[in-house]
Amino acid sequence: MEQNYKIAQHCVIENNKVFLNGVEEFSSADEQFPDFIKAAYKIFKSNYPKFFKMDNLSKLSFLAVDLILKELDLNEEDNDIAVVFANKSASLDTDVKYQSSIANKGEYFPSPAVFVYTLPNICVGEISIKHHLKSENAFFVFDAFNAEFMYNYAVNLLESKKTDKVLCGWVEFFEENYKAVVYLVQNNGTLEHNIKTINTIYNK
Amino acid sequence: MEALKAELKGKIVEVLNLEDISVDEINDNDPLFGDGLGLDSIDALELIVLLDKDYGIKLTDPKEGKTIFESIETMAAYITANRTK
Numbered sequence: 001m002e003q004n005y006k007i008a009q010h011c012v013i014e015n016n017k018v019f020l021n022g023v024e025e026f027s028s029a030d031e032q033f034p035d036f037i038k039a040a041y042k043i044f045k046s047n048y049p050k051f052f053k054m055d056n057l058s059k060l061s062f063l064a065v066d067l068i069l070k071e072l073d074l075n076e077e078d079n080d081i082a083v084v085f086a087n088k089s090a091s092l093d094t095d096v097k098y099q100s101s102i103a104n105k106g107e108y109f110p111s112p113a114v115f116v117y118t119l120p121n122i123c124v125g126e127i128s129i130k131h132h133l134k135s136e137n138a139f140f141v142f143d144a145f146n147a148e149f150m151y152n153y154a155v156n157l158l159e160s161k162k163t164d165k166v167l168c169g170w171v172e173f174f175e176e177n178y179k180a181v182v183y184l185v186q187n188n189g190t191l192e193h194n195i196k197t198i199n200t201i202y203n204k
Numbered sequence: 205m206e207a208l209k210a211e212l213k214g215k216i217v218e219v220l221n222l223e224d225i226s227v228d229e230i231n232d233n234d235p236l237f238g239d240g241l242g243l244d245s246i247d248a249l250e251l252i253v254l255l256d257k258d259y260g261i262k263l264t265d266p267k268e269g270k271t272i273f274e275s276i277e278t279m280a281a282y283i284t285a286n287r288t289k
Contacts, residue, residue, distance in 0.1 A: 038223075049222075049223070049224050049242075052221040052222070052223035052224075053220070053221045053246075109253050109256065109257045110253075111250065111253065112246050112249035112250055112253065113220075113221075113246050113247070113249075113250050116246055
């Protein structure tokens with residue numbers, strides 16, 4: 001029989017606001033995303049200098065996860081956490097930037113630091129390095145957020161004992177339009193892990 | 205040479221997004237990799253691009269980078285001797 005799992009923490013970042021478990025923790029109006037996310041990073045004291053080298057999608061994903069895992073204060077033994085992310089635009093925001101850097105044959109200086117972010121799952125790599133995660137991970141590209149898919153994938157990972165916890169997320173970024181909805185599924189927590197709850201968190 | 209070293213420090217902070225490090229904190233002989241500025245392999249590739257783009261120096265053997273990018277001092281000396289622009 002399928003076990004009932006819970007959502008222990010959830011974080012939403014959109015419209016220059018950061019919500020943790022439904023509570024607005026930070027907002028910064030009238031700022032472009034780079035300034036907003038930098039201000040949020042400093043406020044939440046994420047303390048990871050490599051943050052500044054990341055592309056926008058990685059910064060967005062990294063901060064949302066960092067806030068969730070910081071709350072839990074996990075040690076190495078508790079870090080059996082799978083990561084299942086999805087979005088619509090993959091790494092297109094960075095792909096476009098990279099393409100523009102190589103468009104002019106007379107000024108052909110492709111940037112290795114930009115190129116490394118031309119895959120969407122690099123953000124999962126950044127998160128895994130920071131939090132020493134070595135478990136399953138996947139990044140899917142959908143036209144729209146798919147709560148049913150995320151629910152089934154997380155339950156399957158947990159039921160098959162591949163992991164103790166699953167970080168699920170929709171992390172979308174393209175040309176200043178962005179939204180991160182990340183939540184942690186595990187055995188205990190305050191919210192029921194079901195499709196309705198997931199959609200409620202996403203649509204809040 | 206002093207002007208070039210100052211220029212290099214500024215470019216490294218900007219190009220490598222060293223947000224938490226100011227130009228004044230970088231000493232001429234500080235190691236750029238490892239315990240010094242803590243640069244990584246992608247940063248090394250960016251420095252190779254910087255040499256090409258700003259000073260017209262194409263490194264044909266990336267292994268040369270190990271000695272060239274030891275510090276600001278070694279970078280400035282190499283650029284002075286080999287720059288084409």
